[in-house]
Amino acid sequence: MTQTLHIIGAGLAGSEAAWQAAQAGVPVVLHEMRPKVGTFAHRSGDCAEMVCSNSFRSDDDERNAVGLLHWEMRAAGGLIMQTADRHALPAGGALAVDRDAFSGAVTAALRAHPLISFSEEEVIELPQDGHWIVATGPLTSGNLAESIRTVTGAESLAFFDAIAPIVHAETIDMDIAWRQSRYDKGETEEEQKAYINCPMNREEYEAFIDALLAAEKTEFHEGETAGYFDGCLPIEVMAERGRETLRHGPMKPVGLTNPHDPATKSYAVVQLRRDNALGTLYNIVGFQTKMKYGAQTTVFKMIPGLQNASFARLGGIHRNTFLNSPTLLDDQMRLRQRPNLRFAGQVTGVEGYVESAAMGLLAGRMAAAEIKGQTLPPPSYETAMGALVNHITGGAEAKTFQPMNVNFGLFPPLDAARGGRKGRKDRYKGYTDRAKEQFTAWLAAQA
Structure with missing residues (x-):
């Protein structure tokens, strides 16, 4: 019998992680304390509620790093991007959504999935056993945040979000x-x-x-x-x-x-x-x-x-609380002190809706593979997802670690054949072309 994956937090990262694992055939319990326990920013108990902006930023997948991340998530069958596309609003070159319709549709999709069940009780400490993903986001509850501090042996870093x-x-x-x-x-x-x-x-x-x-x-x-x-x-x-x-x-x-x-x-x-x-x-x-x-x-x-x-x-x-991930997480997004625990989303030190959901996508796939007795390597850091996970799990300087949006500065330089010495627009196109080839190959290896 396949073991169950438990996910704490039904924000963008937790929702995407649940979807990816369930699509891989792994049973999931999604633990979400809302609406029983509220937060300062959330208004409902829906999954993937967007509390700051309603924009996923640029949708240009040829010359923009976040647009490339959109492309990778679509290629991987991401629930967040599928739902965003269905509820998109006019926003020039950006991808903005009707936030209430979007979160309602994500919630409906997750609740309809035969391998996903919900628990509405607050998780107040990190579990010792089983397979878990912590995707509690910037508003991790006080009890759980204290448990994280105790287990990691260090104060989680924090900044303030407006x-x-x-x-x-x-x-x-x-x-x-x-x-x-x-x-x-x-x-x-x-x-x-x-x-x-x-x-x-x-x-x-x-x-x-x-x-x-x-x-x-x-x-x-x-x-x-x-x-x-x-x-x-x-x-x-x-x-x-x-x-x-x-x-x-x-x-x-x-x-x-x-x-x-x-x-x-x-x-x-x-x-x-x-x-x-x-x-x-x-x-x-x-x-x-x-x-x-x-x-x-x-x-x-x-x-x-x-x-x-x-x-x-x-x-x-x-x-807004987040981990000093370069010192705490391995390249499988697992807590080194407790490898039964993975972290995903903003709590890992990525910034932005899309980046959070992308880390949920990776964590869900990696956890599902582990439960099935396999190891899924992260995508090449020439891809947008790979560049982000590389940044938070060792690529960044731990002493100065701060939340980061995806950007081409996280990617390895292009060689001359890819346009490394050309103008910015051609160079960015070189980054996205290379990333799409690498990400397509990473998906093909899992088929």
Whole structure:
């Protein structure tokens, strides 16, 4: 009789791990404490709930590392990408989804699988026996986090993650704002107008920065320090780095023309991206924040076009815990002290929805192979998945280890035949061509 795989956490990583193992013929018990035990950020008990953004970022699989990761997950029959494709929203060249429909569909697929069952009790300590994957993500419960610290013999590292606010679309003033994707990116007119843009002149921008810097912020508990991940910085932290920082980040005006005043170049632009299929909700792109709720409504209503905005959800901040994986995990994503335990998702030190799900995909396949008496090697680190798992299990410098998105800097250099000395676009195409060949071969070896 085939042994059972237990997975703690039904986020993106845990959901993908469960799907991959069950598809390989291994029985799975998926342990998810929600909704009995809630978290700061989650709103439901659904699997794969997206709590920050609704975007999986670029879907360009020829010249973008995260788009390549999309391609690899699709090639591997990934549930997360299959479901994202079915519930995609117009977002220019990005892959954004209706987050509620997406998580509902993932939940339905997992509950319908004959080899997957659910346990709704909180797991409070790391199990001694059996095959387990810990995929509890950035909001690992206090009891389990303490158990992890005890077993690893070291304090887990931590940084703070911030959540962007969501606006009711009907309250956006379209006499001021307009619809356009940056550089009109997208194959259809709907994609080319996937974003709502709110323009600022210099005076409005300067006043916004002043209010942002002066606003009341969430305070940390005594002894806590904020080590933010650069890809998810609160806007206040960005503004503190220099008054022009936001104009070169989420508020950059390039590639956008205001049809209400086409002769005037905006000094800064705030973008909003559709958050659901109905188009009734939009999130403010890149506006993760640690401002207190009252301050948020005041400051965000200073944005032209949002002066009468109604918010479906305000921003927030939460602690995000992750392992120093280069010192703790082997290349099978197993805890060296307790090899019956694998870790997957953000708790391993990858950053982003897609990266988390990809590590779940690998952990699920590796665990299934082990249960069946086999060893599945990780894919070549010339692939996106291989580059990520190599980074977290030994490729990164342990002393300075921080959460990392997938990027071509994690890949080994190209030789001249692959375009190693060519321009960036050709070089990136060389990375993706090589990765697809290697990943296809890795999948074929498992057939």
